[in-house]
Amino acid sequence: MVTGRALEALVEDVWRRESPHVLAALLRRHGDLADCEDAAQEALAAAAVQWPRDGVPDHPRGWLVTVASRRLVDQVRAERSRTAREVAVAVAEPHGADPTAPSADADDPAEVDDSLQLLLLCCHPALSASSKVALTLRAVAGLSTTQVAAAFLVPETTMGQRLSRARATLRTAGARFVEVGPAELPARVAACLDVLHLLFNEGYAASAGAALLDVSLTAEAVRLARGLHASLPDHDEATGLLALMLLTAAREGTRVDAAGDLVPLAAQDRGRWDRAMVAEGVALLEEALPHGHVGRFQLQAAIAAVHAEAPSAEETDWRQISLLYAMLAERAPSPAVTLNRAVAVGEAFGPEPGLAVLDPLLADPTMRRHHRTFAVQAHLLERAGRRDEAREAYATAARMTASIPEQRYLNARLARLDNPSNLDER
Amino acid sequence: MKYVILIHSNPQPWGHPTGDFIAEQQALPTEQRRAMNAGFEAVLTELSERGELVGGEALADPGSARLYRWEGGSPVVTDGPYAEAKEHLAGFFLIDVESQERAEEVVRHFSGPGETVELRPTMTVRAEEA
Numbered sequence: 027m028v029t030g031r032a033l034e035a036l037v038e039d040v041w042r043r044e045s046p047h048v049l050a051a052l053l054r055r056h057g058d059l060a061d062c063e064d065a066a067q068e069a070l071a072a073a074a075v076q077w078p079r080d081g082v083p084d085h086p087r088g089w090l091v092t093v094a095s096r097r098l099v100d101q102v103r104a105e106r107s108r109t110a111r112e113v114a115v116a117v118a119e120p121h122g123a124d125p126t127a128p129s130a131d132a133d134d135p136a137e138v139d140d141s142l143q144l145l146l147l148c149c150h151p152a153l154s155a156s157s158k159v160a161l162t163l164r165a166v167a168g169l170s171t172t173q174v175a176a177a178f179l180v181p182e183t184t185m186g187q188r189l190s191r192a193r194a195t196l197r198t199a200g201a202r203f204v205e206v207g208p209a210e211l212p213a214r215v216a217a218c219l220d221v222l223h224l225l226f227n228e229g230y231a232a233s234a235g236a237a238l239l240d241v242s243l244t245a246e247a248v249r250l251a252r253g254l255h256a257s258l259p260d261h262d263e264a265t266g267l268l269a270l271m272l273l274t275a276a277r278e279g280t281r282v283d284a285a286g287d288l289v290p291l292a293a294q295d296r297g298r299w300d301r302a303m304v305a306e307g308v309a310l311l312e313e314a315l316p317h318g319h320v321g322r323f324q325l326q327a328a329i330a331a332v333h334a335e336a337p338s339a340e341e342t343d344w345r346q347i348s349l350l351y352a353m354l355a356e357r358a359p360s361p362a363v364t365l366n367r368a369v370a371v372g373e374a375f376g377p378e379p380g381l382a383v384l385d386p387l388l389a390d391p392t393m394r395r396h397h398r399t400f401a402v403q404a405h406l407l408e409r410a411g412r413r414d415e416a417r418e419a420y421a422t423a424a425r426m427t428a429s430i431p432e433q434r435y436l437n438a439r440l441a442r443l444d445n446p447s448n449l450d451e452r
Numbered sequence: 453m454k455y456v457i458l459i460h461s462n463p464q465p466w467g468h469p470t471g472d473f474i475a476e477q478q479a480l481p482t483e484q485r486r487a488m489n490a491g492f493e494a495v496l497t498e499l500s501e502r503g504e505l506v507g508g509e510a511l512a513d514p515g516s517a518r519l520y521r522w523e524g525g526s527p528v529v530t531d532g533p534y535a536e537a538k539e540h541l542a543g544f545f546l547i548d549v550e551s552q553e554r555a556e557e558v559v560r561h562f563s564g565p566g567e568t569v570e571l572r573p574t575m576t577v578r579a580e581e582a
Binding site for chain 1: 453
């Protein structure tokens with residue numbers, strides 16, 4: 027006997043799998059994302075009532091599309107009569123296909139395209155970065171507004187406003203589903219990669235926090251990156267991004283200790299890194315790298331792979347990592363890359379060469395507002411035996427960070443500097 | 453990025469919006485006060501519509517506070533105000549915006565003569581790789 031709770035979970039499960047396809051089916055007939063999301067949401071609400079009572083239908087997608095289409099037609103009609111003006115949308119008449127027909131097979135190429143096309147819509151250039159991320163979670167990952175709001179620690183009404191605004195922006199920009207032409211596609215796919223990367227980083231950063239979130243953003247990002255990789259198996263950067271996520275997420279469980287304090291990479295329990303994730307990430311990377319177009323996600327994944335494959339922190343091939351960061355600095359220069367290169371060079375060739383890499387950043391007013399500049403400087407100064415300067419840099423970094431775990435970590439380093447009896451290796 | 457906007461003020465008598473009870477603002481030409489209020493209302497609406505306003509409250513008279521201070525191993529309770537300061541915390545807003553620049557652009561409209569408005573980032577439990 028299936029309990030009510032298990033049924034709820036089952037409905038949620040089916041919904042998460044089917045929602046991009048339901049939404050895609052609606053969007054093909056009626057271009058407005060807000061209307062289609064509303065209709066899809068009503069179909070979900072109907073499913074939540076009917077399925078536990080009558081059982082999950084044999085073709086849940088067909089069922090959901092049918093119910094949602096009816097709602098959409100009603101909605102468009104109601105709008106028309108209410109406003110008594112021409113509504114500039116294609117009437118919600120299905121193009122040939124019978125919405126009540128059983129859903130397509132899972133290996134149908136249209137299957138993977140639904141999610142890709144939705145993702146492309148959510149990563150439209152008219153949207154801000156945070157709107158792209160929120161809309162992607164809502165429309166592509168199928169999270170509820172409540173879940174998206176919880177993931178970003180804002181009230182549901184605030185997130186609701188953000189999502190409405192994003193949909194309105196798409197409407198104003200005239201964004202349509204399945205509209206991206208071949209000329210525009212590379213740039214739009216690159217934007218999707220950036221959004222998924224941002225989503226992953228957001229989740230990875232949040233996972234250090236004490237509160238266990240209902241929804242793991244890193245898991246969502248991996249799921250979406252898997253989908254993108256399935257849609258575009260020959261896109262080496264999409265492969266690289268998925269590899270990077272897997273190789274990074276493999277360490278997720280070891281970056282905070284029992285007391286909730288941050289554990290730096292060198293001190294993490296490598297035995298607890300997720301070996302299956304590492305193996306999958308490495309395999310993906312080995313598949314993509316020989317193709318020659320080595321972009322930034324592949325390079326970052328390669329760096330993560332060097333860490334993942336080192337048996338111990340001491341045995342890390344820092345020369346290799348320095349080289350990869352140098353390539354990354356050439357391919358996609360940014361202050362953050364320079365910062366990481368300074369760490370790698372410091373490990374490979376000693377603290378003074380590392381500090382030399384850091385120097386230009388310390389002269390950059392923007393980077394002087396960033397605590398990590400001083401955190402990296404502090405580590406290098408400490409290793410160089412320049413204690414007074416290290417103390418000052420740790421204190422500056424600790425003052426500047428907005429992260430409670432990082433501030434605790436930096437304050438602990440500072441305290442250890444003044445009380446060497448507590449000094450252990452990193 | 454989340455910030456609090458803290459309104460430090462001393463309206464006489466205590467009241468909200470604080471600007472209505474501050475001599476420096478009462479002394480301004482009516483047109484200017486109206487324009488300032490309209491600017492503030494417009495920004496508040498915009499924050500709300502853009503999904504940037506997380507919350508906020510106006511605070512009661514500082515005299516209504518109860519203060520807990522430890523003496524001899526237990527808290528001793530007295531009546532407010534907390535300090536005989538020129539200004540008191542009169543209210544706060546919590547915003548979540550894309551950048552420091554956006555926060556600074558917004559917060560200008562919360563300020564007025566005779567008051568101090570403080571923009572302060574909040575701390576988070578997020579952490580990059582240490």
